[in-house]
Amino acid sequence: MVVVLCLLIFGVGSKVFYQTSPGQRWHPRRSPANVEFKGDQVCVECHKKQVVTQSQSAMGMAMEPVANSKVLAANPVMTFSSGPYTYEIKRKDKQSTYTVTDGKETISLPILYAFGQGKAGQTYVLQYEGAYYESLVSFYNELRGLDFTIGAPRTVPESLKKALGRRLSENETGNCFACHSTGGVTGGKINLGTMTPGVRCEACHGPGGAHVMAIKTGESGRNLIFNPSRLGGDELTQEFCASCHRGSDEFSLLRSMEINNVRFQPYRIFHSKCYSDDRRIACTACHDPHEPLRQNAAHYDSKCLTCHVSKGQAAAQGLAVGCRVGTKDCTSCHMPKIEVPAAHFKFTDHYIRVVKSNEKFPN
Numbered sequence: 001m002v003v004v005l006c007l008l009i010f011g012v013g014s015k016v017f018y019q020t021s022p023g024q025r026w027h028p029r030r031s032p033a034n035v036e037f038k039g040d041q042v043c044v045e046c047h048k049k050q051v052v053t054q055s056q057s058a059m060g061m062a063m064e065p066v067a068n069s070k071v072l073a074a075n076p077v078m079t080f081s082s083g084p085y086t087y088e089i090k091r092k093d094k095q096s097t098y099t100v101t102d103g104k105e106t107i108s109l110p111i112l113y114a115f116g117q118g119k120a121g122q123t124y125v126l127q128y129e130g131a132y133y134e135s136l137v138s139f140y141n142e143l144r145g146l147d148f149t150i151g152a153p154r155t156v157p158e159s160l161k162k163a164l165g166r167r168l169s170e171n172e173t174g175n176c177f178a179c180h181s182t183g184g185v186t187g188g189k190i191n192l193g194t195m196t197p198g199v200r201c202e203a204c205h206g207p208g209g210a211h212v213m214a215i216k217t218g219e220s221g222r223n224l225i226f227n228p229s230r231l232g233g234d235e236l237t238q239e240f241c242a243s244c245h246r247g248s249d250e251f252s253l254l255r256s257m258e259i260n261n262v263r264f265q266p267y268r269i270f271h272s273k274c275y276s277d278d279r280r281i282a283c284t285a286c287h288d289p290h291e292p293l294r295q296n297a298a299h300y301d302s303k304c305l306t307c308h309v310s311k312g313q314a315a316a317q318g319l320a321v322g323c324r325v326g327t328k329d330c331t332s333c334h335m336p337k338i339e340v341p342a343a344h345f346k347f348t349d350h351y352i353r354v355v356k357s358n359e360k361f362p363n
Contacts, residue, residue: 026206029178033187043201050290057292059199061117063180067094071118080146083156085163120345132173133165142344179244233282241283242266262338268350297329304330
């Protein structure tokens with residue numbers, strides 16, 4: 001489930017990717033304190049198609065204000081029980097309240113933000129006694145209801161406060177908001193006043209003010225905005241995208257997660273034999289971040305067949321020999337869907353390989 005991935009991040013490398021002005025550098029999760037985002041309404045003047053479609057993508061909807069949450073609106077009352085504890089998420093008008101009780105005492109709090117679009121699930125962030133909490137229970141689309149949040153202990157909590165959820169450290173909270181919003185963290189501090197929910201244009205391209213000003217005055221703004229497509233395949237996948245989606249830099253930690261690491265695409269693709277510092281195998285080779293995820297197999301077949309060709313072509317062009325079995329539905333064999341029971345969802349395994357029947361999950 002996408003929503004909880006950021007809450008488990010334990011830091012990333014220190015690399016920065018572009019410079020907007022002398023002394024100011026950019027990283028997708030490290031906005032400086034003085035950064036000023038202009039918002040999508042500025043980008044849309046020149047990039048209407050990309051802005052409109054990106055707002056409907058998984059990244060664009062990575063976080064929702066509670067008032068706009070389609071999941072919460074469609075499920076006005078959800079309940080769950082664990083030992084003596086009973087949970088209820090209840091909708092009234094455009095607000096949803098998260099309540100946990102042991103029958104004697106009760107904690108009832110407004111949900112601050114809904115993390116995740118709900119394709120797999122959705123987790124909630126609460127505030128209690130001055131600290132942020134990750135809800136102990138989350139919504140799962142397959143269940144159309146609640147179950148324990150991924151990573152939460154599936155045992156009876158020892159106290160009502162523990163039953164509420166997991167108290168997030170300052171670092172975890174920052175990672176959470178940095179990966180699911182635009183401008184939610186600046187200068188290392190949470191900044192909800194200027195935050196835009198979801199990963200929008202400037203989250204990946206950097207603040208657009210200088211770029212827009214240059215364009216309006218007839219100058220080239222090319223070097224005043226960051227374009228991830230200029231990065232090499234390995235740099236794009238394992239450093240830029242992996243800053244939120246997690247990659248090979250966390251090899252030991254992710255390996256210890258066993259089947260749960262199938263959720264982290266950069267880490268999984270790093271194992272693939274065909275993976276190299278090549279634009280054709282980078283994340284954006286198959287996925288356009290400005291569009292909702294493509295679901296048709298033919299789209300991905302065309303990507304595979306760019307490199308995997310007939311034996312004659314392979315020898316002449318220095319490419320890879322095509323599959324001996326077929327030329328369609330490539331991902332059904334080479335990128336199988338793996339079910340993570342705790343997530344109630346099957347994730348596409350980005351470890352591209354010849355999958356053998358009854359093989360143990362390759363960690």
